[in-house]
Amino acid sequence: xxxSHMPATMLSDLCDVDALAAARSMRWRPGLAxxxxxxxxxxxxxxxxxxLALALACDALRSSLAEDEDRRAxxxxxxxxxxxxxxxxxxPGLPAELRRRLIHVVAEKAEDALFALEEGLRCRDLAxxxxxxxxxxxxxxxxxxxxxSLAAEKHGVPLWLVRLDAERDLxxxxxxxxxxxxxxxxxxxxxxAPGNPSWRAELFRARAHALGEWILRDDGRSLxxxxxxxxxxxxxxxxRPLASG
Amino acid sequence: MWLPRLAIDRxxxxxxxxxGEGPDADPLALIAETAHGPRIDAVNDAGRAAxxxxxxxLADARTLCPRLKVAPSDPEGDLAFLGKLAVWARRWGPxxxxxxxxxxxxxxxxxxxxxxxxxxxxxxxxxxxxxxxLTARLAIAPTAGAAWALSHFGPERAILQPxxxxxxxxxxxxxxxxxxxxxxxxxxxxxxxxxLGDLHGIxxxxxxxxxxxxxxxxxxxxIRMDQLLGRVSxxxxxVVRRQAPLVQRRLLEPIRHRELLDQVVADLAGDxxxxxxxxxxxxxxxxxxxWRVDGEVAARHLELSAATRDPAHMCRLFSTxxxxxxxGFGIEMVRMRASWTEPLALGQxxxxxxxxxxxxxxxxxxxxxxxxxxxxxxxxxxxxASHMPERxxxxxxxxxxxxxxxxxxxxxxxxxxxxxxxxxxxxxYATPDGYPxxxxxxxxxxxxxxxxxxxxxxxxxxxxxxxxxxxDYYRIEDTAGCRYWIYRHGLPDDGRGGLPDWFLxxxxx
Numbered sequence: 001x002x003x004s005h006m007p008a009t010m011l012s013d014l015c016d017v018d019a020l021a022a023a024r025s026m027r028w029r030p031g032l033a034x035x036x037x038x039x040x041x042x043x044x045x046x047x048x049x050x051x052l053a054l055a056l057a058c059d060a061l062r063s064s065l066a067e068d069e070d071r072r073a074x075x076x077x078x079x080x081x082x083x084x085x086x087x088x089x090x091x092p093g094l095p096a097e098l099r100r101r102l103i104h105v106v107a108e109k110a111e112d113a114l115f116a117l118e119e120g121l122r123c124r125d126l127a128x129x130x131x132x133x134x135x136x137x138x139x140x141x142x143x144x145x146x147x148x149s150l151a152a153e154k155h156g157v158p159l160w161l162v163r164l165d166a167e168r169d170l171x172x173x174x175x176x177x178x179x180x181x182x183x184x185x186x187x188x189x190x191x192x193a194p195g196n197p198s199w200r201a202e203l204f205r206a207r208a209h210a211l212g213e214w215i216l217r218d219d220g221r222s223l224x225x226x227x228x229x230x231x232x233x234x235x236x237x238x239x240r241p242l243a244s245g
Numbered sequence: 246m247w248l249p250r251l252a253i254d255r256x257x258x259x260x261x262x263x264x265g266e267g268p269d270a271d272p273l274a275l276i277a278e279t280a281h282g283p284r285i286d287a288v289n290d291a292g293r294a295a296x297x298x299x300x301x302x303l304a305d306a307r308t309l310c311p312r313l314k315v316a317p318s319d320p321e322g323d324l325a326f327l328g329k330l331a332v333w334a335r336r337w338g339p340x341x342x343x344x345x346x347x348x349x350x351x352x353x354x355x356x357x358x359x360x361x362x363x364x365x366x367x368x369x370x371x372x373x374x375x376x377x378x379l380t381a382r383l384a385i386a387p388t389a390g391a392a393w394a395l396s397h398f399g400p401e402r403a404i405l406q407p408x409x410x411x412x413x414x415x416x417x418x419x420x421x422x423x424x425x426x427x428x429x430x431x432x433x434x435x436x437x438x439x440x441l442g443d444l445h446g447i448x449x450x451x452x453x454x455x456x457x458x459x460x461x462x463x464x465x466x467x468i469r470m471d472q473l474l475g476r477v478s479x480x481x482x483x484v485v486r487r488q489a490p491l492v493q494r495r496l497l498e499p500i501r502h503r504e505l506l507d508q509v510v511a512d513l514a515g516d517x518x519x520x521x522x523x524x525x526x527x528x529x530x531x532x533x534x535x536w537r538v539d540g541e542v543a544a545r546h547l548e549l550s551a552a553t554r555d556p557a558h559m560c561r562l563f564s565t566x567x568x569x570x571x572x573g574f575g576i577e578m579v580r581m582r583a584s585w586t587e588p589l590a591l592g593q594x595x596x597x598x599x600x601x602x603x604x605x606x607x608x609x610x611x612x613x614x615x616x617x618x619x620x621x622x623x624x625x626x627x628x629x630a631s632h633m634p635e636r637x638x639x640x641x642x643x644x645x646x647x648x649x650x651x652x653x654x655x656x657x658x659x660x661x662x663x664x665x666x667x668x669x670x671x672x673x674y675a676t677p678d679g680y681p682x683x684x685x686x687x688x689x690x691x692x693x694x695x696x697x698x699x700x701x702x703x704x705x706x707x708x709x710x711x712x713x714x715x716x717d718y719y720r721i722e723d724t725a726g727c728r729y730w731i732y733r734h735g736l737p738d739d740g741r742g743g744l745p746d747w748f749l750x751x752x753x754x
Binding site: 045048087090092100105180190 | 621686
């Protein structure tokens with residue numbers, strides 16, 4: 001049984017070690033319902049963190065309800081340093097179903113960003129909340145992270161928190177990812193061009209799933225996961241002649 | 246409805262004399278001080294008989310009539326009186342508007358039967374004005390413009406029926422009946438257009454060409470003519486007295502502490518919510534005034550993204566606004582006013598409990614965010630018609646209606662994120678207009694594995710300077726797999742500067 005299907009009972013059933021172990025043994029795969037609070041660690045020099053957060057969020061939305069009747073807004077909170085490092089979301093580059101629904105918040109300080117995140121999680125009219133915080137601000141300690149988890153679980157609004165250039169500190173996030181960009185598969189018509197975005201994502205902490213590493217790729221309709229080594233080696237080998245040619 | 250002698254009539258009422266008797270028997274002028282000396286604003290009958298006219302300098306009038314008496318005119322008082330008169334005149338119709346400085350417009354649509362016909366209505370109104378010793382010229386017409394023309398230049402108590410041909414009935418009136426500025430009247434007189442009928446005689450396109458750059462209705466005879474004939478609508482501002490909901494608390498003991506002030510604000514918000522609920526309104530703008538014992542007044546106001554009358558919501562928004570209020574020796578009175586309200590249907594009660602279990606609404610969430618972070622911090626991207634990537638998106642308030650716009654073309658691949666300022670990079674390339682091989686960005690050298698491009702975006706010549714350079718955009722992926730959007734600013738041989746620079750503008754997912 002997946003942890004995310006029973007958010008309230010699993011908290012109280014901590015003693016039920018067998019059930020927990022059984023749940024943990026299930027490997028994560030795309031298309032499962034998303035946990036309420038996930039963290040994604042990424043470098044501030046690439047757009048992969050926000051890209052994977054959006055891809056995971058859209059994947060979870062697709063799996064939870066019919067796509068075309070969802071018109072709820074999406075809140076994207078950035079602190080000032082994240083805006084400086086990775087820029088603001090650009091509407092023409094967003095996934096098509098999110099373009100009209102985005103509400104963007106720039107917070108000057110980490111405290112303001114946490115406030116905006118929590119207010120967003122309490123709002124029933126939001127599909128999900130994306131946060132981008134740089135580094136390890138003092139305000140984002142375990143208590144703050146627990147507040148976010150509880151708010152997200154209570155109101156059912158998932159939070160995807162992207163941590164740019166951050167250490168893996170204490171957090172109550174249910175799933176924590178570490179993401180780097182990965183070589184994209186060559187497009188069909190122009191093999192020399194960059195293809196669909198793909199990421200090398202490492203799940204380094206999760207309550208309900210076994211840890212692991214995947215190459216994740218958004219092929220426009222859904223999220224595709226592949227084992228890391230085979231694809232990684234193949235893509236690396238396939239890239240060499242392109243790089244030199 | 247035109248009150249041609251409003252100022253004199255008011256003066257006469259103030260002097261308590263009948264027309265032509267007492268002080269009014271002598272020539273008298275009401276004057277206003279101007280930069281060139283006193284100028285006559287209004288004259289009574291005796292004064293007019295003696296030769297004084299409105300608009301004359303007082304010195305000129307004195308040479309014609311040395312015993313002319315003067316009194317100061319009072320335009321503000323006249324206007325205030327006219328406002329009261331407009332409300333009083335609503336006895337003949339449900340809706341009235343001011344036509345400053347000396348006219349009123351009353352909507353008598355479907356009212357005449359209450360007075361046994363339009364002629365009787367006008368007679369009744371004339372009698373009522375006469376009882377108040379006011380001279381009035383009245384007219385009824387299908388449009389405000391026609392009624393104005395008839396009341397000023399038509400026969401007494403003229404009535405223009407909706408079925409009549411307005412253009413034919415009014416063609417004998419002078420062009421001044423069109424409510425035009427003096428200089429336009431001079432122009433029309435010089436053109437030989439003296440009657441309204443003359444304007445119909447010449448082609449509309451000729452008039453349109455002559456007055457093509459006059460946008461104001463008072464300067465364009467065509468617009469005025471269309472308004473008179475009812476071809477274009479003419480909005481009028483009705484005299485409706487609207488009271489902003491206002492609640493206040495006078496405090497027995499001046500308060501100096503924040504908790505007490507919060508309590509008072511909560512009480513006021515509750516009162517305001519009841520007041521608004523009684524009117525079926527919700528507040529869009531709220532003002533709070535804090536009167537201090539030492540005579541200082543602090544005022545705070547806030548605007549809401551959607552009409553609300555939720556007291557807890559108001560309190561929470563005000564609590565951040567009241568952080569920097571200096572209580573001094575104490576606050577003795579607090580007043581809250583909703584200066585902008587919108588209709589809001591009655592809703593279910595117990596909203597705060599609902600918010601606790603079901604979450605807040607989007608409007609409430611946006612309000613909380615804007616109050617703490619500022620209006621500029623919470624926005625949504627909208628499409629703007631521009632080729633330049635950084636101009637193709639603009640930031641607007643989040644709940645504003647999105648203007649219709651063309652979406653980005655499907656075959657354009659755009660990055661997920663755009664830097665506020667494109668960052669300069671050093672690029673290694675085989676030839677200046679060939680594919681880039683490697684680049685240095687933020688102190689790191691990255692080798693480029695795959696390239697797509699260039700996508701050439703030319704400068705917008707209608708907006709930028711002629712020296713602006715074109716941009717060649719490339720989508721690239723480096724050997725680590727990071728994807729970026731970079732551009733070369735200019736061509737090596739375009740004659741608009743030296744070798745082109747390279748910039749990194751966007752980060753792809």
